[in-house]
Amino acid sequence: MAYQLHYWPTIQGRGEFVRLALEAAGAEYVDVAREPPAKGGGESALMRDLDAPGNPRPSFAPPFLVDGDVVVGQTAAILLYLGPRLGLAGAGELDALWTHQIQLTIADAVAEAHDTHHPLSTGLYYEDQREAALARAKAFRDERIPKFLNWFERILQRNPLGDVHLVGDSLTYADLSLFQLVAGLRYAFPKATARALAHTPAIVKLYANVARRQRVHDYLQSPRRIPFNEEGIFRAYPELDG
Amino acid sequence: MAYQLHYWPTIQGRGEFVRLALEAAGAEYVDVAREPPAKGGGESALMRDLDAPGNPRPSFAPPFLVDGDVVVGQTAAILLYLGPRLGLAGAGELDALWTHQIQLTIADAVAEAHDTHHPLSTGLYYEDQREAALARAKAFRDERIPKFLNWFERILQRNPLGDVHLVGDSLTYADLSLFQLVAGLRYAFPKATARALAHTPAIVKLYANVARRQRVHDYLQSPRRIPFNEEGIFRAYPELDG
Numbered sequence: 001m002a003y004q005l006h007y008w009p010t011i012q013g014r015g016e017f018v019r020l021a022l023e024a025a026g027a028e029y030v031d032v033a034r035e036p037p038a039k040g041g042g043e044s045a046l047m048r049d050l051d052a053p054g055n056p057r058p059s060f061a062p063p064f065l066v067d068g069d070v071v072v073g074q075t076a077a078i079l080l081y082l083g084p085r086l087g088l089a090g091a092g093e094l095d096a097l098w099t100h101q102i103q104l105t106i107a108d109a110v111a112e113a114h115d116t117h118h119p120l121s122t123g124l125y126y127e128d129q130r131e132a133a134l135a136r137a138k139a140f141r142d143e144r145i146p147k148f149l150n151w152f153e154r155i156l157q158r159n160p161l162g163d164v165h166l167v168g169d170s171l172t173y174a175d176l177s178l179f180q181l182v183a184g185l186r187y188a189f190p191k192a193t194a195r196a197l198a199h200t201p202a203i204v205k206l207y208a209n210v211a212r213r214q215r216v217h218d219y220l221q222s223p224r225r226i227p228f229n230e231e232g233i234f235r236a237y238p239e240l241d242g
Numbered sequence: 243m244a245y246q247l248h249y250w251p252t253i254q255g256r257g258e259f260v261r262l263a264l265e266a267a268g269a270e271y272v273d274v275a276r277e278p279p280a281k282g283g284g285e286s287a288l289m290r291d292l293d294a295p296g297n298p299r300p301s302f303a304p305p306f307l308v309d310g311d312v313v314v315g316q317t318a319a320i321l322l323y324l325g326p327r328l329g330l331a332g333a334g335e336l337d338a339l340w341t342h343q344i345q346l347t348i349a350d351a352v353a354e355a356h357d358t359h360h361p362l363s364t365g366l367y368y369e370d371q372r373e374a375a376l377a378r379a380k381a382f383r384d385e386r387i388p389k390f391l392n393w394f395e396r397i398l399q400r401n402p403l404g405d406v407h408l409v410g411d412s413l414t415y416a417d418l419s420l421f422q423l424v425a426g427l428r429y430a431f432p433k434a435t436a437r438a439l440a441h442t443p444a445i446v447k448l449y450a451n452v453a454r455r456q457r458v459h460d461y462l463q464s465p466r467r468i469p470f471n472e473e474g475i476f477r478a479y480p481e482l483d484g
Binding site for chain 1: 302314318323339347362363365366390393397401
């Protein structure tokens with residue numbers, strides 16, 4: 001039976017880390033909220049499904065994945081569940097754990113990237129917190145982007161099986177998620193990200209390798225890949241780059 | 243062999259979620275950075291160990307756990323590793339996954355609590371971002387504390403095995419972490435947290451149940467429990483409560 005992914009239908013957002021894993025593995029899945037309303041699509045159905053009264057284990061927020069009787073939320077937990085099933089979690093418990101640890105660090109970077117445009121409240125418009133956003137974005141560009149990317153570079157360089165993959169010598173969801181993080185940073189902070197990537201050649205190579213994998217390449221060219229936009233986590237506000 | 247926990251020696255912080263799990267399980271562990279410098283204690287030794295050149299899998303930041311040859315970072319990943327070993331992850335894969343999903347949601351709440359006093363940059367003093375902190379804390383009090391606590395209450399109420407535990411009918415690290423989150427919120431935002439907890443009786447009961455468990459009680463009374471303070475994640479700045 002196909003996996004059901006439930007996530008906002010108009011943004012990449014956190015759901016994109018799950019989409020990439022499913023796509024890269026060639027897994028059968030339905031992106032439910034992007035279906036027509038008659039098939040359960042749309043945002044109102046998403047919110048209804050999120051808190052279905054019969055579900056004893058509802059997710060706090062989208063994305064959540066349905067696999068038969070199993071419902072799992074939280075992006076990193078979804079990937080923890082899918083990883084071994086899709087062959088994207090390395091070999092054995094310790095590789096799976098390391099893959100997950102990297103994912104959690106990517107999730108931290110993603111949350112910080114989001115907060116550059118919403119440093120005060122997700123309930124306010126960006127325009128109403130722009131001054132704070134300018135300050136937060138500067139700190140993110142100057143301190144956090146280099147710190148995160150330098151760590152990914154370091155663990156790539158230290159991988160005993162080579163710097164092509166983050167974990168062992170085969171693709172994991174950590175590679176896919178790092179690709180997505182870099183894609184988002186390049187979209188939102190093109191200048192600052194280019195500066196940081198000049199010092200992280202292994203990340204640049206990993207990004208290119210992931211993008212040219214056949215299934216990933218096909219996905220990125222397809223209408224299933226929602227373009228980056230200013231409703232998502234990574235937003236191209238030129239005043240926040242520099 | 244005793245587990246080695248490496249974390250900042252003067253705050254509860256994220257390390258406290260690991261300390262609580264180890265203490266509640268009666269596990270043997272060393273809180274390395276709190277040892278004397280001659281035994282590897284202190285902050286400079288912590289930072290040196292964090293990036294030990296011989297470790298191919300260094301953590302991005304403290305806390306990290308050493309168990310023989312295994313080094314694990316990221317609080318939630320440490321608990322994912324320890325959970326089954328300490329008998330704190332429920333029964334089977336799906337309970338372990340649900341426990342972890344709850345932990346990740348607690349981690350999100352913890353990160354948001356931190357950002358109330360550091361909304362612009364971790365590199366600036368609180369005093370230099372107090373105006374933004376006032377705005378962020380208001381949104382956290384009015385919107386986020388109730389949203390998070392209502393979700394924990396809902397999943398307690400929906401637990402088919404009763405509302406005493408978050409997962410199944412026995413203690414997991416999710417229970418311990420929710421206890422810690424509530425303790426922190428009560429310290430940092432006593433008024434706002436009391437208002438929210440008035441609507442979440444199952445959380446109040448869980449908090450009391452965890453606190454009176456013998457090993458937890460003994461730990462909380464011991465010098466091993468670092469008091470909350472204004473260097474940690476949860477800080478009692480009266481102007482941020484209300």
